[in-house]
Amino acid sequence: MRSRLVTDYRQDLAIFKTRPQKVIVAVVAGLAVAFPFVFSSDFTPPLGFPWRAWLTAANLALIASIGAAAFNLLLGYTHQVSVAHAAFLMLGTMTAGYLGSIHHVSFWVILPISLLVGAVVGALVGLPALRFRGLYLLVATFGVHFFFLQVYKTFQTSFFGFNAIRFPAPEVPVWLAQLGVFTPDAEGRVLIQGDFRWYWVLLPIAVLSIAYMSNVIRLREGRAFRAIAQHDVSASLTGIDVTATKLRAFAISSAFVTMSGVLGSYYLRARGEDSFPFEVVLFYAIMVIVGGFSSTQGAVLGALFFYFFPTFFDWFRSRAPVVRDIKFLQAYANEINLAGFGILIIIVLVFRPGGLVGVWRSLKGYWGRWPFST
C-alpha cells in the first residue's frame, strides 16, 4: 500500500479517495445494474445450476442488508446488545398490514411512515439500555420480542383472522408509470411484481438507506456512538449526552429494521405469526459477524452471503456430480443444508475473524505490498 499524501482539504475529506476505490465503486455499480438483466434471462446452465433463483436471493439479500446494516449500527458500533430485531420486523408488518391491506394506503407512503413508527417505538424500547448493559440488556430486549409476538398475534387475529396477513402488490407511482417503459396490465396499472421489477425497487431503497446509515456512522453522531461503545464514562466527560445518544442509536436502527419489515412483507406477499421466530435475530447476527463486525460493508456482504451461499450449496448437494449420488445427503437435505452453512460460518470465523470484509482487506494489503508481502 503506497502512502497517500494529500495537498488540500477536499482531497482529505473525499469519501472515495483513490483511483482504485473509484474503480471498485464503478465496477460494483455496473455489476448491480447488469445483475437483474443477466439473471432474468432464459439461459439454462448445465447440471441444473440455478439461474433465476439468484435474482430472488438478491432481492431477499437487499431487504436483509438494510436490516443487517441497522443491526450493525446498534450492535457493532454502539455495542448495545438488542435481540428485539424480529419485534421491529413485526412492527413493520403490522404497520404495512394496517395501513396497506386494510386502509389501502400507498406502499410509497407506508415506507416513510414505517421509518417514523420504527424510530419512535425504537426509542421507547431503548429505554432499558439507559440502565442495563451487555447481557442484562439482552434479557430486557428478549422480553420485548415476546411482548411484540403477543401483540402481533392479537393484531393478526383481530384484523385478518387466523390466516397470514396478505399484502397487495404495490403500484409504480403514476409519474413513473407514464414514462412508457412499463407495460400496464389490463386495468391500466403498473404493479410491482416479479423479481425483476422488485429488484429495481429494492436496489435504490437499500442503497439510499445504507448510504444514510454509513453517513450517520461516519459523522458526529456515529463518533458519539463509537465513543459510548468504547468508554461511556469518558464519553460523558467530553460532553456527549450518553442518554440521548443511546436512544438515537436505537431510534435510527429500529427505524430501518421496521422499514425492512415493510419491504419484506410486500415482497413475500404474506406474513404469519410463524414468520417471526426468535432465531431471526441470530440470522442477522450471522450476517453481521460473517460479513465483518463493525463494518457497514460487512453487513451488506454478510446479507449477500446469507442468501447466496444456501442457494449455491443446495445446488451442490442435489446436482453436483458424485455428491448427488450420496444417498445420505439427499435423505437429510434440509439438515445437510443447515449443517453446511454452519460449518462454513465456523471456517470463516476461525480463519478470518474479521469476516468477509477482513478477507477483502487482507487481499488488498497483499496486492498493495506485492512483491514484499508474505
Add this chain to the structure above:
Amino acid sequence: MTDSGLLVANLSVAYAGSVTALRGVSLRVPRGSIVTVLGANGAGKTTLVRAVTGLLFVHDGKIREGTITFNGKPIHTASATAVVKHGICQVPEGRMLFPRLTAEENLLCGAATRRRSPEIDLDLERVYQLFPVLGERRRQPAGLLSGGEQQMLAVGRALMARPRLLICDELSLGLAPMVVAELFRLLRQLNETEEMSILVIEQNARVALENSHYGYVLETGQMVVEGDSGTLRADPHVQELYLGGAGEAKAAYQALVRQYRNAIA
C-alpha cells in the same frame, strides 16, 4: 460573582451511602490561575474531581453536604454533560481515550457540546500546533499511540470543548519526566495566553508546585494545608512528605497541620 471561578465550599462526599471520602473540603480556583491539589493515594483527590465533573454516580457516590459553584452558578447537581457545557473540562486520570477511534476522531468527540462550525476546524488546527505529533498521527487509532502521545491527545480532546476551567487528573501518571515537563510548560502557556484556569491534581508534588500559583494538600478526605505554591515548596514539612526532602521531623509537619485546622475551624 460572574467570573469568580470554581468555588468548592464545605464539600462532603460519601460512597455507597456510608463510606466517607471527603469531609468538609473547600477550595477555590480563581479565574486565570493554576491551582494544584496534592495528596497521597486514597486522599480523595479523584473523588474531589468527580464531584466537580458530575461523575460521582459511576461508583455510587453522593454529595452529602456543601456546594460547588462555577462563576456563580451551582454545578453540584448538574450532569457530567451539563458540567462540560458550563465550561469545565477534564483530562481524566488514566486518559480514558476511545482506543479504536482515530486521534482526530477523539479530538472531534471533545467538541461534542459545540455546534458544528468552522471554528471546530480551527481548534483542531490549534491542537495540532500545540502537539505536532498528533497531527502526524491523526489517522491512527488512539490505542496505538505512545503513552505520552495519548496524554497529549487527552489534553487536546479536553481543549476541543474550549473550557474555561481545565481539570487535569494525574497528568504525570506513567510518563517520562521530559514529557511531563513539556505538558506542564504547555499548561502554563495556555494559562498565560488564554487566561484558562487550570486545576491540577497531582501526586508528583514537585512538578505541580513548580507550575502552579496556589496549592492545597489533601489528606484522608480533608484539606490539611494550603498556600502559595512558592511557600509550600519552601516549606520543610511539605518537602519532607511530598517532595522527598530529607531530615525534617514529621512532628513539626503535624504541628503545621494542627495549626491549619485550628485556623479553618
